[in-house]
Amino acid sequence: MCEDGKANTRVLFCGPHFPASHNYTKEYLHNYPLIQVDDLPFDSIPDLIGNYDICVVKSMRLSSDLIARATRMKLIMQYGVGLEGVDITAATNHGIKVARIPSKVTGNAASCAEMAIYIMLGLLRKQNEMQCSVRLKKLGDPVGDTLFGKTVFILGYGNIGFELAKRLRPFGVKILATKRNWASNDPTTLEHGTHEDSVDEKGSHEDIYEFAKKSDIVVCCLTMNSQTVGTVNESFISSMREGGLLVNIARGGLLDYKAVYEGLESGHLGGVGMDVAWTEPFDPNDPILKFPNVLLTPHVAGVTESSYRSMAKVVGDVALQLHSGKPLTGIEYAN
């Protein structure tokens, strides 16, 4: 405990968090006045980051310059999964651990899986065109399609991919999925059976073009890193079936913008649904918006009341553990 009675473990929430996750963590820690939880606007972070022990980011860039100023920092954690914005090498060089909150335990993966299904159905039923028809007082337009009977390729069968496959089963679809190493599955995370039980055909990353050819819908659930950036490129899209649908629930940079645009322009792509964009927030003047078969959501797939409260609890527990010198649990380290 601090002799002056002030907080001696400080948690900083950086960048925009929606909903206000720092408040959820504050509520969770209300009995622990020695743990301080702050939310700072981006402009004041460089001057104040040196006062904090834990930094919680959400899809923001935490550069080596900022990390160099974080002299008291012990842990940088993503409020979720994707750590591509954090300079992990710089953090390691400064002796700071970097971690993510695995999506399987917080409901983040379940939230994303539900959103992927929502987007798939929206594309199949032509959500944008339906809205226009209603506004123009038209009846019986447009004609959509069912998920039933389709082949869905889950590109990147991690936690989100697994939750998606489980939820897709009752729709009567054929499910193809790729991951690098199927033997690496953690059996303790499985509620029923194995990962393989949810999938009709499994493959490795080398099979992605082959699987694209066989699918009506591709859902991208990959981690974004130097190896996966631009995976959905011109060759991938041309491997997809004519009129195939593409859904991106993971990160904008996994898709090559030009390839997606041209796929839509030529009609080869029947529709594209994206919760994530190349730059966020999505530019409302982006020419890709001219296509009525582009369905966008503003990076909210994992943003639900339940997953956010659950992640706030993980942050709170980690702060308590750090405060009392215990090992940190509930997170996965990246360094």
Ligand SMILES: NC(=O)C1=CN([C@@H]2O[C@H](COP(=O)(O)OP(=O)(O)OC[C@H]3O[C@@H](n4cnc5c(N)ncnc54)[C@H](OP(=O)(O)O)[C@@H]3O)[C@@H](O)[C@H]2O)C=CC1
């Ligand atoms: N839109 C949103 O609100 C949210 C988006 N996300 C994004 O979704 C991504 C996936 O989340 P989640 O399922 O929880 O993560 P997981 O780590 O459980 O799964 C990631 C998948 O990416 C694959 N992968 C990682 N690196 C490579 C590589 N170099 N080459 C080929 N495949 C690779 C993994 O392969 P393998 O299975 O072989 O390990 C795995 O299938 C996150 O990284 C994040 O960016 C996450 C939560 C919310």
Ligand SMILES: O=C(O)C(=O)CO
């Ligand atoms: O968990 C993630 O990576 C997110 O994108 C959170 O919404």
